[in-house]
Amino acid sequence: MFEARLDQGVLLKKLLEAMKDLVSDANFECSPQALSLQAMDTSHVALVQMTLRSDGFAHFRCDRNISMGMNLGNMSKCLKCAGNDDIITLKAEDTGDSVTFLFESPNQERHSDFELKLMDIDSEQLGIPDTEYSATVKMPSSEFQRIVKDLSTIGDAVLISVTKDGIKFSTSGDIGSANINVRQNTQVDKPEEATVVDLQEPVSLSFALRYLNSFAKASPLSSQVSLRMSKDLPLVVGYRIVDMGEINFYLAPKVDDDEEMDNTNE
Amino acid sequence: MFEARLDQGVLLKKLLEAMKDLVSDANFECSPQALSLQAMDTSHVALVQMTLRSDGFAHFRCDRNISMGMNLGNMSKCLKCAGNDDIITLKAEDTGDSVTFLFESPNQERHSDFELKLMDIDSEQLGIPDTEYSATVKMPSSEFQRIVKDLSTIGDAVLISVTKDGIKFSTSGDIGSANINVRQNTQVDKPEEATVVDLQEPVSLSFALRYLNSFAKASPLSSQVSLRMSKDLPLVVGYRIVDMGEINFYLAPKVDDDEEMDNTNE
Amino acid sequence: MFEARLDQGVLLKKLLEAMKDLVSDANFECSPQALSLQAMDTSHVALVQMTLRSDGFAHFRCDRNISMGMNLGNMSKCLKCAGNDDIITLKAEDTGDSVTFLFESPNQERHSDFELKLMDIDSEQLGIPDTEYSATVKMPSSEFQRIVKDLSTIGDAVLISVTKDGIKFSTSGDIGSANINVRQNTQVDKPEEATVVDLQEPVSLSFALRYLNSFAKASPLSSQVSLRMSKDLPLVVGYRIVDMGEINFYLAPKVDDDEEMDNTNE
């Protein structure tokens, strides 16, 4: 028996919005410690890792570890039927082939249940080592979202360079080139507006903008995003979910002599 | 000579928005008592009946009964040119082949007239008997709109069941199933938030969701919607227009062994 | 060396939005007096003339006259990356083949530079004589925008008639006909709501609505628009940019016996 009750149901709605365009099907892993998910996008270039700790739920019961395979598009359809103020409860039998979502309005006047069929999903589980990164930048998530969106109108790839003064995003394309610099800035009225650089050594890596745009859909989850980079390692784009856990996106850097992968005539 | 002046022109705009996707052409019947309309949708599954009483108009003159056939899409185009605060006047000669819409801005600075050609529309008039219904539910119209919209993402048909405690909407589809319960609730701060069940006997009927979604476009007309149901009879979805009249939508229940009608390959 | 710094960068954003759908490529002419542009739309029916005086800029340096050919669509993409509060600086070398846009956020935390390639554009320069117009109407730009949008749902061409009492816009099409009258009105609380007619003699001319709709995209630049007309001469639709300059659109009147030009089967 698995049962988890989340007072702030909107969190789950936002999580699905953040993941559903990147990953079509994934296994939600339930354990006494957490509800978690790890999945690659279809092109195997990006990886998403989400953890919601059991102590962040209003109620959490997990008798034995189970894995619930779901189509994230269908799950998102379902969650769109929940109000933003609704309390959401997930329920699944250990041996069942479905999961139930209960939505309760705050005044208990309306309650809904949605039963979703589970799927068998073959998925490789990857071990993500605890790495020290050369550079970690925390910045407003809305700022990051806007930058990658803006640069996408100019080019396909972005070069991200971190120095002790700040972070620079550069791209170029048919019509010209662009550089956006954001300076370290800790003198702010609200902590969520700060931009903080934590640097071991300067680093400069290139990434496909369309993945970053996809990751940035997680912005509603947190006012700050953290970007972690080391030479020749994947970029980690992380959003903390207060009192609950986090969602991290991993993106392999672009190899320099790589052919543009969107070339295939589709 | 027909002439009707409506201080709250926005009402007419909302009415057209509520009907134009369901019905393409219809006759507006003018009599000294009312401006009214009755029409079936093209598939003859739903019927809409609108009545605006003459005493609800600022000025109303109808020398003899006339019938004005209009394409609701064109009429809606026309009304979209009226401001929400505009006073709208309809004018038609008894033997003319056009109707004129006058729009006056509240400060009289701007006035516009739109002349629309009338059409000859063959239409059957149906007699709608005054029926006692087994169940009548009044609920917030926005709530009803949201429920039918939400359920449309899961299935094509909805089973509506009314008991003395409340009303339940159920559907199922490829990805799973859903139930939404709304409880009777009369302890509300604002009367428009109440859900009131008036029950002779419990009733449970199945309807095509796409028609309900279409009806729900009338929500801006009234904060409350009434659902009236009896076994084997059409559902009536009604919206009252304060001091003016009402608009009622009738929908035939789905026959159980019916083939899904959207099957044709279009 | 050309360098121009505009504290209200949003002005430039709005200008591009006003022009980019009408004109695809154009030369920006830089002189010590002004940054200006003149261009015809691709069908050569309309002409746009924009002038931003050098004294309206926070900083303006133009060592020698240069002409910067740009694709307005690309320039607009670039400017969309500027925040509405950003300070925008344009920079170009006298002999360079690119222009640089600098965007600085008000708190200097973020600064971006976009380099756009310049194009060689063959363009005729037309001399626009200073004409006395028979009728000049100043009216709220939002009102004008709404009128031409509304009439576009009915017809393709609009007849604009000015008398001493006001201005009338008329159209007709398949579904009917429409007239919108706006009266002279100088008794207003806010000057931007006034409608003022300055008339030498009544005038009545016909124009293609799709161009007027395109011109009306300049409405965010100014709360008032001026319409200037004389018999057999182009209409001038003008927007003043406070302390900076103006943008004027010229549209040739429709010749009466003209075949409708959208007839070609596209």
Added chain:
Amino acid sequence: YPGKVEKAKRAEQSVATCVLEVRTGQNGAEPQLLLVQRPEKGLLAGLWEFPGVTVSAEASEKDRKDKMDDLLQQLLGSELSIGEVLQRQSLGSIVHIFSHIRMTLHVENMAVKVNSPPASRAAGDEAGMPATKWVTQKQLQGEGLSSSVCKVAKFAARSNASGKQGIKRFFAAVVKD
């Protein structure tokens, strides 16, 4: 305002067409639909379609039904008269645009009970008469139908389906003065 801007116009044409369905009432026998072959020359030459007849744009529903009765009488002779009309209803109209013609198809649907299945007629069997054939709904899908005929078939199929759950059967028709 001096007259509206003129647009290039297509010729307007109104056609009454009927999806005629005969049922033998025998167990398991599927209803048969009547198709008629167009003349070998002209628009959509030689294609099969539901029986149709050109009517004036101002024709009332009754005018159209009369014209259709004439056509069916001519096509089927006495065959049809022996059958009992189970159902007959106007389904509404469809507009079909050809390059030079804007055709409004007024579609009606008629179900007739017969004792034995009617015979098809090949071209030339009878002088001056078009070829006819009877097909089931399923066979219809295999025919090389023109897109306007497909539209009619779908329209009729949908109307029939909806007929079962139509709203009209709940209310009495009001006869207007």
Added chain:
Amino acid sequence: YPGKVEKAKRAEQSVATCVLEVRTGQNGAEPQLLLVQRPEKGLLAGLWEFPGVTVSAEASEKDRKDKMDDLLQQLLGSELSIGEVLQRQSLGSIVHIFSHIRMTLHVENMAVKVNSPPASRAAGDEAGMPATKWVTQKQLQGEGLSSSVCKVAKFAARSNASGKQGIKRFFAAVVKD
């Protein structure tokens, strides 16, 4: 930033093309447009098109006009020279994408007055010369034109139409230094 991402590129080609219209000035005689047949091999082999000549991407408008003059001289010989040029204007350019070629068509429009209608020339009439023919605007629509030629024809038709209500005739051209 180290060079932009490369994309697969189509070969670029610039072509000057001219919609040449001759008018005899006779009552009711419609203007005739010149079409030229493409070579039997290669891109769009054998199709009819407006006379066109490849120019360099950097060619100025004057360069293109000169090249077009040469081409027309060659195609029409002395025939054209007897005519009075009524109108000649550059209409702008159209980009047409073939699978491997990105063709920019610089379109000009030229109207010439002649005394008698010019003659067409069949393929082979004159060694090394393409076939030519003269068609009215109406006949043009019946021709099997490639889509790029259709584009040019529409473009020219529209520009002509707009010419009547063009904005240029209201303002004097400024000669730049």
Added chain:
Amino acid sequence: YPGKVEKAKRAEQSVATCVLEVRTGQNGAEPQLLLVQRPEKGLLAGLWEFPGVTVSAEASEKDRKDKMDDLLQQLLGSELSIGEVLQRQSLGSIVHIFSHIRMTLHVENMAVKVNSPPASRAAGDEAGMPATKWVTQKQLQGEGLSSSVCKVAKFAARSNASGKQGIKRFFAAVVKD
């Protein structure tokens, strides 16, 4: 709620397919891809496709690999066994909708090193065996492939391209209990 509304269903079919690539390791020699010809009758008769075998909808990835091994063994006999498998990976699945069939294609990609290029086999060379041929990626584009095969080819090409910058090479796979 009494059962969901039924929709017309397509037959479901699961197929394991493999983009098999052999490399001779010789300088400049392009990899060759194996195509197999479909039977002369039935769905997509006679078209060339990547080797494929129907599997049950519940087949695990291992089941599919086993079935593919059997198929390749049968198609290529001992030829393949002499080669060293350079790479083999499951690329995911593609759904292709035919009019009556909903086919899920489980695509894998396999690269094998061989000493000499393998031979094609014409239809009838060996009783009961389909024709096979080896083509380069380039030649593949010239083949008259069905759209489902095109999808597989693109899918494999993209997966290969992304392989170079895939995320998996950065993390160790976790073996689940």
